Amino acid sequence: xxxxxxxxxxxxxxxxxxxxxxxxxxxxxxxxxxxxxxxxxxxxxxxxxxxxxxxxxxxxxxxxxxxxxxxxxxxxxxxxxxxxxxxxxxxxxxxxxxxxxxxxxxxxxxxxxxxxxxxxxxxxxxxxxxxxxxxxxxxxxxxxxxxxxxxxxxxxxxxxxxxxxxxxxxxxxxxxxxxxxxxxxxxxxxxxxxxxxxxxxxxxxxxxxxxxxxxxxxxxxxxxxx
Amino acid sequence: xxxxxxxxxxxxxxxxxxxxxxxxxxxxxxxxxxxxxxxxxxxxxxxxxxxxxxxxxxxxxxxxxxxxxxxxxxxxxxx
Numbered sequence: 001x002x003x004x005x006x007x008x009x010x011x012x013x014x015x016x017x018x019x020x021x022x023x024x025x026x027x028x029x030x031x032x033x034x035x036x037x038x039x040x041x042x043x044x045x046x047x048x049x050x051x052x053x054x055x056x057x058x059x060x061x062x063x064x065x066x067x068x069x070x071x072x073x074x075x076x077x078x079x080x081x082x083x084x085x086x087x088x089x090x091x092x093x094x095x096x097x098x099x100x101x102x103x104x105x106x107x108x109x110x111x112x113x114x115x116x117x118x119x120x121x122x123x124x125x126x127x128x129x130x131x132x133x134x135x136x137x138x139x140x141x142x143x144x145x146x147x148x149x150x151x152x153x154x155x156x157x158x159x160x161x162x163x164x165x166x167x168x169x170x171x172x173x174x175x176x177x178x179x180x181x182x183x184x185x186x187x188x189x190x191x192x193x194x195x196x197x198x199x200x201x202x203x204x205x206x207x208x209x210x211x212x213x214x215x216x217x218x219x220x221x222x223x224x225x226x
Numbered sequence: 227x228x229x230x231x232x233x234x235x236x237x238x239x240x241x242x243x244x245x246x247x248x249x250x251x252x253x254x255x256x257x258x259x260x261x262x263x264x265x266x267x268x269x270x271x272x273x274x275x276x277x278x279x280x281x282x283x284x285x286x287x288x289x290x291x292x293x294x295x296x297x298x299x300x301x302x303x304x305x
Contacts (some may be wrong), residue, residue, distance in 0.1 A: 062297055103297040149239060
């Protein structure tokens with residue numbers, strides 16, 4: 001059976017096209033592009049909330065998008081145990097909806113970070129099955145609010161339930177940093193408790209094609225379809 | 227009636243813009259300006275005929291639903 005997926009576009013999304021190509025090339029299945037004002041989602045295996053600056057990042061990153069009309073159906077999709085992936089602004093939207101815990105605040109050094117970074121998997125889930133323990137992935141980031149914050153109680157629960165999917169780490173570049181944006185425990189991506197929802201700041205859809213510097217982003221889709 | 231809602235990051239959360247503002251003020255000679263934190267102010271009009279309870283309830287509800295993320299922020303209605 002072929003793998004079906006969808007990408008939601010909000011005003012200000014700018015990685016929706018990349019996410020569509022990423023899904024088309026790697027899943028070979030049907031990929032829908034859904035405008036945020038639509039009332040319903042088609043039945044799909046995976047929904048991506050893409051990166052960008054939805055609604056201009058007004059008020060807080062992801063705040064307005066989290067109240068969009070399509071979000072009711074995105075929540076239903078996730079409650080049916082199907083996959084939901086939020087990348088960058090998509091991660092911010094997932095925390096604003098409350099589907100993922102914590103919040104993403106301004107990077108510690110006040111800089112917009114647009115560069116390659118390195119991550120490795122922390123706890124196993126369906127999104128990172130194809131990634132080996134201690135395998136370092138090179139995947140770019142492009143964000144101003146990527147500094148993951150949660151209180152101590154939430155952090156303990158994220159660890160106890162093995163919800164931390166990815167953490168930043170040092171990579172092959174001499175200037176690469178252990179923790180690029182000040183996130184608690186260098187968290188780069190988390191899942192919900194049931195592990196069918198993943199939010200991550202790095203952009204796997206910018207690391208899969210032959211013309212990208214790295215193809216490590218493929219491993220996330222490969223994990224889901226194999 | 228005009229309503230002003232002050233929203234700020236909780237005190238335990240790093241607020242890097244305030245730190246930079248403080249540095250710049252210190253460089254300008256304002257050395258006694260410390261612990262600067264930047265927040266945001268939202269102003270809006272509500273009908274004058276609302277009771278205090280109705281007004282408080284509406285503002286609270288709007289803050290919880292959209293204006294404030296209570297994981298990182300707190301708010302206060304001014305005046």
